[in-house]
Each structure stands twice: as structure tokens, then as C-alpha cells.
Amino acid sequence: MSIHMHMRAVAESEIRDDHTWLAAFMGEAWENYPDEHAGGIATAIDKVWGSVNDLYAAADVLDADAGRLWTLPIYGGRPVAHSADADPSNPPLGILEPSGVSQAAGFLASVSFDELWNVASAKPVWSGGDEAQVRREFLDHHRDLQGFYGRAAAAGHAVIRAVWA
Known part of the structure; x- marks a missing residue:
């Protein structure tokens, strides 16, 4: 089964809550994802977004003043509740407002991936895979999120x- 966390940047004035x-x-x-990703306004992480979040949680160990900003790139913002007449098969949704996007971009621009990896690798963020390959995958996610949040901010x-499931 394929499952993805899809993130899309959009002007706040265009959003209906x-x-x-x-x-x-x-x-x-999502249907336009390849073009939107190429245009820098969308990104997605496959099944491992929780582990990417765990990687960022290592910032708490590195910097006591991190202020838990590491949660913003993955789980930041507020959930959008289903309305009474909403299709229950609709995906879970959340909105991170521009101020949170700026905080996430700042965190991603300032955090050292290597330091995060070194701290996080003490706790397995991968499940039995080749560490070098998993590290490359997480570095790719990190770089993609840095660019995405930087442009959005x-x-x-x-x-x-x-x-999406």
C-alpha cells in the first residue's frame, strides 16, 4: 500500500477553511503533483514522514532553545475538522499558517543534517535497512523540505x- 504526506504551498487568502x-x-x-513539485510549490514524503519527524526531534538534544520548532516541517499547523456532511474517506488535512511556515523554514535552514543524523542514529530511525542508503534518502527529504519551506516562506x-492512502 502506498501512503504519502503531501504538502502544498498556497497564498493564505486563497484557502477556504x-x-x-x-x-x-x-x-x-495531487493529480498535478509532478508539475507542482517541479515548480517548487509541492512536496511529498512517502511512508517515512514519521521517521523524518523523529530525525528532526534530535534538535531537542542538540539545542535546548530549539523550542520544538522541529515539529513544524512535518506535523506543524492545525488540523482541519471534517464537516458533518464531509465524505469520511477524505484525507486528514492540516494548515500551517505563514508564520509557522517561516519558523519551519528558519529551523530547516539553520539545523545541521549531519548533527541531527549523528544524534538520531543513536536511536534507529530506519528499520534494518542499509544505513548509508537510508541516510541518503533522509538527506534528500531534508533538502527537499528546506527548499520547499524556504520558497513558501x-x-x-x-x-x-x-x-493520501
Whole structure:
């Protein structure tokens, strides 16, 4: 089974705080994902987004003043509740407002992936795979998130998050 966390940058003024509307918006964005990813306004992480979040949690060990900003790139923002008439099969959705996007971008720009990896590798963030290969995969996710959040913050955008199964 394929499952992804999909993130899409969008001007806050274009967002309707309505689960049904957001699910339709994100569904269309998912259909256009290759073009939107190439355009720098979307990114996705496959099944391992929880482990990517665990990698960022190592920032708490590295810097007592981290202020838990590491949660913003993966789980940041607020959930959008289903309306009473929403299709229950619609994905879980969340919105990270522009101020949170800026905080996430700042965290990602300032954190050292190597230091995170060294701290996190003391706790297995991978499950029995080749560590060098897993490290490359996580570094790719990190670089992608750095670019995505950096562009979104520079544009003053919010980020909508959906989980697709």
C-alpha cells in the first residue's frame, strides 16, 4: 500500500477553511503533483514522514532553545475538522499558517543534517535497512523540505498538508 504526506504551498487568502473544499483542492494538487513539485510549490514524503519527524526531534538534544520548532516541517499547523456532511474517506488535512511556515523554514535552514543524523542514529530511525542508503534518502527529504519551506516562506504562503492512502 502506498501512503504519502503531501504538502502544498498556497497564498493564505486563497484557502477556504473548509475540509470538503480543501480535500478537493488537495486532490487536484495531487493529480498535478509532478508539475507542482517541479515548480517548487509541492512536496511529498512517502511512508517515512514519521521517521523524518523523529530525525528532526534530535534538535531537542542538540539545542535546548530549539523550542520544538522541529515539529513544524512535518506535523506543524492545525488540523482541519471534517464537516458533518464531509465524505469520511477524505484525507486528514492540516494548515500551517505563514508564520509557522517561516519558523519551519528558519529551523530547516539553520539545523545541521549531519548533527541531527549523528544524534538520531543513536536511536534507529530506519528499520534494518542499509544505513548509508537510508541516510541518503533522509538527506534528500531534508533538502527537499528546506527548499520547499524556504520558497513558501519567501512568498509568504501557508502550507496545506494531506495524507493520501
